[in-house]
Amino acid sequence: MVTIKDIANKLGISVSTVSKGLNNASDISDEMRQLVLDTAIEMGYTSKKMKSQDSKKVCIFIENMGYESIEQFGYEIIVGFKLSAARRKWEVTVVPTNLNMQTEEKYDTYMLRNGYSGAFLLGFTLHDDWVKQLNKTTIPTVLLDNYIENNPHVGYVGTDSFEGIDQAVNHLCNLGHKRIAFLNGTKNSMVSEQRRQAFINSMIKYSLEPDENLIRYGYYVPDCAKDHVPEFLEHGATAIMCASDLIATGVIAELTRLGVKIPHDVSVIGFDDLPIASQLSPSLTTIRQDRRDLGKSAFLLLDGLVNGVSISKLLLRAKFIARESTGPVKK
Amino acid sequence: MVTIKDIANKLGISVSTVSKGLNNASDISDEMRQLVLDTAIEMGYTSKKMKSQDSKKVCIFIENMGYESIEQFGYEIIVGFKLSAARRKWEVTVVPTNLNMQTEEKYDTYMLRNGYSGAFLLGFTLHDDWVKQLNKTTIPTVLLDNYIENNPHVGYVGTDSFEGIDQAVNHLCNLGHKRIAFLNGTKNSMVSEQRRQAFINSMIKYSLEPDENLIRYGYYVPDCAKDHVPEFLEHGATAIMCASDLIATGVIAELTRLGVKIPHDVSVIGFDDLPIASQLSPSLTTIRQDRRDLGKSAFLLLDGLVNGVSISKLLLRAKFIARESTGPVKK
Numbered sequence: 055m056v057t058i059k060d061i062a063n064k065l066g067i068s069v070s071t072v073s074k075g076l077n078n079a080s081d082i083s084d085e086m087r088q089l090v091l092d093t094a095i096e097m098g099y100t101s102k103k104m105k106s107q108d109s110k111k112v113c114i115f116i117e118n119m120g121y122e123s124i125e126q127f128g129y130e131i132i133v134g135f136k137l138s139a140a141r142r143k144w145e146v147t148v149v150p151t152n153l154n155m156q157t158e159e160k161y162d163t164y165m166l167r168n169g170y171s172g173a174f175l176l177g178f179t180l181h182d183d184w185v186k187q188l189n190k191t192t193i194p195t196v197l198l199d200n201y202i203e204n205n206p207h208v209g210y211v212g213t214d215s216f217e218g219i220d221q222a223v224n225h226l227c228n229l230g231h232k233r234i235a236f237l238n239g240t241k242n243s244m245v246s247e248q249r250r251q252a253f254i255n256s257m258i259k260y261s262l263e264p265d266e267n268l269i270r271y272g273y274y275v276p277d278c279a280k281d282h283v284p285e286f287l288e289h290g291a292t293a294i295m296c297a298s299d300l301i302a303t304g305v306i307a308e309l310t311r312l313g314v315k316i317p318h319d320v321s322v323i324g325f326d327d328l329p330i331a332s333q334l335s336p337s338l339t340t341i342r343q344d345r346r347d348l349g350k351s352a353f354l355l356l357d358g359l360v361n362g363v364s365i366s367k368l369l370l371r372a373k374f375i376a377r378e379s380t381g382p383v384k385k
Numbered sequence: 386m387v388t389i390k391d392i393a394n395k396l397g398i399s400v401s402t403v404s405k406g407l408n409n410a411s412d413i414s415d416e417m418r419q420l421v422l423d424t425a426i427e428m429g430y431t432s433k434k435m436k437s438q439d440s441k442k443v444c445i446f447i448e449n450m451g452y453e454s455i456e457q458f459g460y461e462i463i464v465g466f467k468l469s470a471a472r473r474k475w476e477v478t479v480v481p482t483n484l485n486m487q488t489e490e491k492y493d494t495y496m497l498r499n500g501y502s503g504a505f506l507l508g509f510t511l512h513d514d515w516v517k518q519l520n521k522t523t524i525p526t527v528l529l530d531n532y533i534e535n536n537p538h539v540g541y542v543g544t545d546s547f548e549g550i551d552q553a554v555n556h557l558c559n560l561g562h563k564r565i566a567f568l569n570g571t572k573n574s575m576v577s578e579q580r581r582q583a584f585i586n587s588m589i590k591y592s593l594e595p596d597e598n599l600i601r602y603g604y605y606v607p608d609c610a611k612d613h614v615p616e617f618l619e620h621g622a623t624a625i626m627c628a629s630d631l632i633a634t635g636v637i638a639e640l641t642r643l644g645v646k647i648p649h650d651v652s653v654i655g656f657d658d659l660p661i662a663s664q665l666s667p668s669l670t671t672i673r674q675d676r677r678d679l680g681k682s683a684f685l686l687l688d689g690l691v692n693g694v695s696i697s698k699l700l701l702r703a704k705f706i707a708r709e710s711t712g713p714v715k716k
Contacts, residue, residue: 203548204548204552204702206702206704214697214698217534217535217697221535344694344695347693347694347695350689350694351689351694351696354685354689358681358682358685362678363675363678363681363682363701364675364678364701364702364704365682365699365700365701365702366545366548366700366701366702367545367698367699367700368696368698368699368700369696369697369698369699370694370695370696370697371535371537371695371696371697373537373695
């Protein structure tokens, strides 16, 4: 096991300087601190604090995702994680991140410097610097909706899109819909790819033809709807499935603007079951992700990783919820 | 919530008779006991004992799998499960099962009659009566290596075959092998299908041609090797990957019987990393499943299901372990 002395020997500096570097002391230069941290990480050093069985400190990093009020996607996830962590007396810090922060400091050195034993990353994409660095990290890390190959210290938690989307397509098929459009979230996101594949699989399963003109990537925001809804209508869509409830609110707004009645003319389905889904008029048929359970499961996974159990994937069931925004196909 | 009184009312019998039926009393007929149990299950009754937060009783059902000595696949899985359960003061009973037992009594009534709050099923296949009944059970149940669609009370725990097999194919490819055979386990098993698909994916990924003559189903026992090894050799195989270490021991025995040297003439790879893998001569290159962690993870999953967290899948990483049974392709 690597000690502070090993780091000091390698750098040819005193143990006390290494200790200052690791503990954020103010009386050494920023360059020296960085050198100490980088060397510690490279040598696989972990502090006593990080390994302690009691009162572990862990971190939730979050970006591109609302979490401050109950209407937002991240809120209940964080609640679920914190509830589970509290039972084990783990201390949880929520840190909003951005690209700048990731450019300024490496993931591993940030974790070591702050004495975090592990982290849960929400809303990150494969383009983020820190996510790229996860290929080699030895710090227990859980990602929502993203998967890192071949690293036993990193796990993926998410909702299994396939069953939920299958139930939604089956529901529309039973209502007589054949021309079903799919408005996806951001391209190059693992979860968008899964939902696209799930949609195509289910269309084929129910002998419906997936039409490339009716399958589009957007973004996980309402605004993306107006770029695609008119095109879907031109191509004869009688139902629009969306990769999130937020996208569905945009689709409903755009259909309303165009004078199209829901569900009389066109049916709409969301994904997530955010609180807004049941409050919309008409209320939104959707596929529920249990966000509190996602948070609890992320904790379970992180706890496993911290204890050397290399969980690679943990997936929750999705639940289809039929409401008013879907109805029989217009004759 | 369904009470004993509800069951009594529905059947038009006394509460005390229902209670006798649920508690295995000897002074009612077998037919009446069965009727009470069936009705209780149908109405969604769960006993206080099953829901108690303390000292839960759970069950490990096991068939088609050795577990009584450390050399056997099931042994460490059960140890891992019991270790995790003990921390939570859950009582674990191991019950060996067979087809007769499953014909005699339904899964749900067996569980209710014995006051089990949940179960972990090892070695079952999709043909087992109890597995077929899992589509509708409301009793928290975890399956090793099998998946039940659309039931939020049932979860699947296993090892992710894809990364492990990918590393194995990559290893053989780097050693110059092109004619790689794959001797699979039992057909119609989910895990056999995954390993077959993983093998084909990786062959294509490394620009090797998967040859149908070199891909065969067998059984998860050594004996199946002699039916296929001669055929693989006729078709020019220079390496044989196996879906389990036990199959690999059969392949090594058959190659030895035929005077084929390992790894000089043919390389062999197993799957599981049972204790025997490192003891064989030559020692077996294989893909490790951490069985103790599988048991721990099964407990985590069952604990989640008991607490209403609908975990659908929990997969562990597989780890490739290079030993002596693989070497450069013969020139």
